[in-house]
Amino acid sequence: MNYWLFKSERATWSWDQQVARGEAGEQWDGVRNYQARNFMRQMQVGDRGFFYHSQDEKAVVGIVEVCAEAHPDSTTDDPRWECVDIKAVRSVPTPVTLADCKADPRLENMVLVNNTRLSVQPVTPDEWAAVCDLAGLNAPA
DNA sequence: GCCAACGTTGGC
DNA sequence: GCCAACGTTGGC
Numbered sequence: 001m002n003y004w005l006f007k008s009e010r011a012t013w014s015w016d017q018q019v020a021r022g023e024a025g026e027q028w029d030g031v032r033n034y035q036a037r038n039f040m041r042q043m044q045v046g047d048r049g050f051f052y053h054s055q056d057e058k059a060v061v062g063i064v065e066v067c068a069e070a071h072p073d074s075t076t077d078d079p080r081w082e083c084v085d086i087k088a089v090r091s092v093p094t095p096v097t098l099a100d101c102k103a104d105p106r107l108e109n110m111v112l113v114n115n116t117r118l119s120v121q122p123v124t125p126d127e128w129a130a131v132c133d134l135a136g137l138n139a140p141a
Numbered sequence: 142g143c144c145a146a147c148g149t150t151g152g153c
Numbered sequence: 154g155c156c157a158a159c160g161t162t163g164g165c
Contacts (some may be wrong), residue, residue, distance in 0.1 A: 010164090033148075054163060098164080117147060117162050 003123040004039065004049035006064065006086065015051050015061045018088045025067040025087030028120070029075045032137060040084045041070045049086060050123065050131060052112070059095035060131060064088055093136035107128040108134035 006028060008014070018026060031037055043066045051062040068085035100106045107130055111121040123131070132139070 007163090035148090058164075115147090116145095116164065119162085 002045060002047045003125065003128040004043065004066075005060070005121050005123050006049050007052045007054045007119040007121075009055050010053045010057060011055075014092070015053065015088070016053060018062065018064065018086070019091070021087065023067075023087055025085045027068075027071075027074065027075045028083045029086045031073070031083060031120060032081060033119065034061055035118060036069075037080075037082055039120050039122060040082060040100070042082050042116040043069060045069060048089070048128075050128075051086075051088070054119075057095070059100075060092060060135065061095045062088055063093045092132075094134070096131050096134045100134055101131070104130060104134065 013026075014029075028040070031040065045066055045068065047066040049064045049066065050060040051064050052058075052060050064086040065086045066084050069085050070082040072079065073081040073083045098112065101110055101113050107113060107127055110123070110127050111118060115121070
C-alpha cells in the first residue's frame, strides 16, 4: 500500500464536502498537471492519503482512501486528464499545519514542504507515521 | 495583495 | 530543441 497527499482549496472542495459523500466517495477531478496525474495513475484501491486544505487553513485535516483507480476525468473532454476516486476515512483529532510539518525534522524532505505547487503528491511511510503522530492518531491510520 | 516558484505555450 | 513570455498556484 502506498501513501499520498491530496491538496484542495476549501472554497473549491472541502473536507466537509468529502465527508458528506460517505462511502461512495468522489472523483478527484480538475487536476491539469502531468506530475499529479502520473501519481494518480500509480494509485491502487486501498491506498491511503492525507486530505490537505491549502490557502486559508494550510493543514492536513483528514484521512482518505482510494476507492477507484485512475479513469478519465469527466469534467473535461481532453483525454489526457484522468483522476481517481477517494472517500473519507476519518477526520484527524488535531489538524497538522504546514508550519508543524516545516518544524518537524522527520518531515524536512516531505514534498508538501519542498514543492508547494504540486497538488497530488506521494508520502513516504515514515512521513505518514510522523504526520499521524502529530495529528494525535495513536497508530498510523 | 504581493510575489516566488514552477509549468506550459509558442515563436524561432 | 531552446528559451522567453505568460498563467497559475499557494505561502506569506
